[in-house]
Amino acid sequence: MAWLAELALLLIRALHLLVLAVAPTWLSPEPLPPPALALAGSLSAAALAAALGLSAWFAAHLETRLARNGAALLWLAIAVSLAAALYYRGPRAPLAQGAALVGVPLWAALATLAAAAAEHWLGSSFKHRRMGAAVAVVGLGSVQLLGAASLLGSPERMWWEALRRDGAHLRAVDELTRPLLDRSKPDELEGAAARCLKMHPLAAPAAAAAPATCACLALRAEARLRARKADAALRDAEAAHARCPEQKGARAALAEALAVAGRAERAEAEARAALAEGGDPSRLRYALALALERAGRLAEAREEAERAIAAGAGRQAQLLAGALAILAGDLEGATARLAPLVKQDPADAEALYNLALIADKRGDYNGARQGYLAALKADPRNADARYNVALLTFRAGVVEESRHHVRKFLDGFPEDPRGGQLAQATGTPLGAAAGGGALPSRSGAPRVPRAPEAPDASRRSAPQDAAASSGAR
Secondary structure (H helix, E strand, O other), X not given: OXXXXXHHHHHHHHHHHXXXXXXXXXXXXXXXXXXXXXXXXXXXXXXXXHHHHHHHHHHHHHOOHHHHXXXXXXXXHHHHHHHHHHHOOHHHOOHHHHHHHHHHHHHHHHHHHHHHHHHHHOOOOOOOHHHHHHHHHHHHHHHHHHHOHHHHOOHHHHHHHHHHHOOOOHHHHHHHHHHHHOOOOHXXXXXXXXXXXXXXXXXXXXXXXXXXXXXXXXXXXXXXXXXXXXXXXHHHHHHHHHHOOOOHHHHHHHHHHHHHOOOHHHHHHHXXXXXXXXXXXXXXXXXXXXXXXXXXXXXHHHHHHHHHHHOOOOHHHXXXXXXXXXXXXXXXXXXXXXXXXXXXXXXXXXXXXXXXXXXXXXXXXXHHHHHHHHHHHHOOOOHHHHHHHHHHHHHOOOHHHHHHHHHHHHHHOOOOOHHHHHHHHHOOOOOOOOOOOOOOOOOOXXXXXXXXXXXXXXXXXXXXXXXXXXXXX
16 A cells, blocks of 8 residues: 555655664665665664663663763764654655764764763773763764765755766756756756766676666766757757656656758657657656647647646747747747746757847847846847847948948858858948858758848847747757
């Protein structure tokens, strides 16, 4: 029955906490549930009962107040371990967060029992025998707990330690990477993946690979998608899926990487197959939306992006939904999707850029200019924001500011073919070159050329014909 399983798990965790309080580095801070839950729960109950029984026997045998106090403190420590195991679980894990709480009464109990034992067995020839025994035990406890303070004081370090000890600990991978996935920090994400792969390297044979190896390969694929390294991301995603075909996260990463790499048909097939097998709908519907966008089926893509958001997808799906709404001409719907992203993170460069593009399309010069500049402040490498603000100011007749941005564009993005066209159209004396069209950022996705609207002084009031940043990694 469910309550018996919960009781067994509580007893296992309580015993684990007691051991961690004695020696915090002996065991994993958050172990995986044992495969034989009933057996492990029975053994834990027996161990806890033995500790209670032995302490009671000790107090009765010595018949001293010190022994009775030590037994009472041990009972208190076990009660605290049960309470801490009940509290530090689920979202409050890792379990070792309760080790310091349990350690105070536990080491006090051990010190008191040691003093009682020294008084009874060492005899009167040993001066300060009680004090000496108690101080020795307290000193040992202090060394143990203080030495592990940096570990016990940081849930992040505890999750890393749990992952180091157990390569099957996919929950540790999730806990460590979920905050990074919510932020647009590909370098941090790739660094976390590299650290994970160092613990569980790719050198292991595929048949013996730790599940964490595949999970961290998929994580590195996501980081590389966000860093605009589509080919490298696809290699990682394919390797992760080949090693661990049963791992749903690896398949979701593969579907997304295929979409970003422009293989829309295969990406759609992978995403739909994984959805049929019960994969994470938030990630898979987002990958499916990307595939449909790449295939030019924008209305279907927008529907899937909305479904992904409803299933719990975060920033990337909202950014994609906002971009697709802009392409559909639904500026109100796009604003509704994008504004919360900027409220949540005022330095979200892609959301800022898209909101500036909305203002641009509405003819709001000040709003568009401020938005593009805010996007550039958040991400100076945002070529599209630099390009658009150069066009915007030129069309408004602010020629010197426009030329300033053109020079910045040429200096910052010398390989971008739009630079020559921009310099020529604005009369910036830096040479002209054949330029491409105005293409917006697609967060690392291969860019599909769209018919450009060339900058023209005679059309200064018209906003640039550009798509929004879609959030594709």
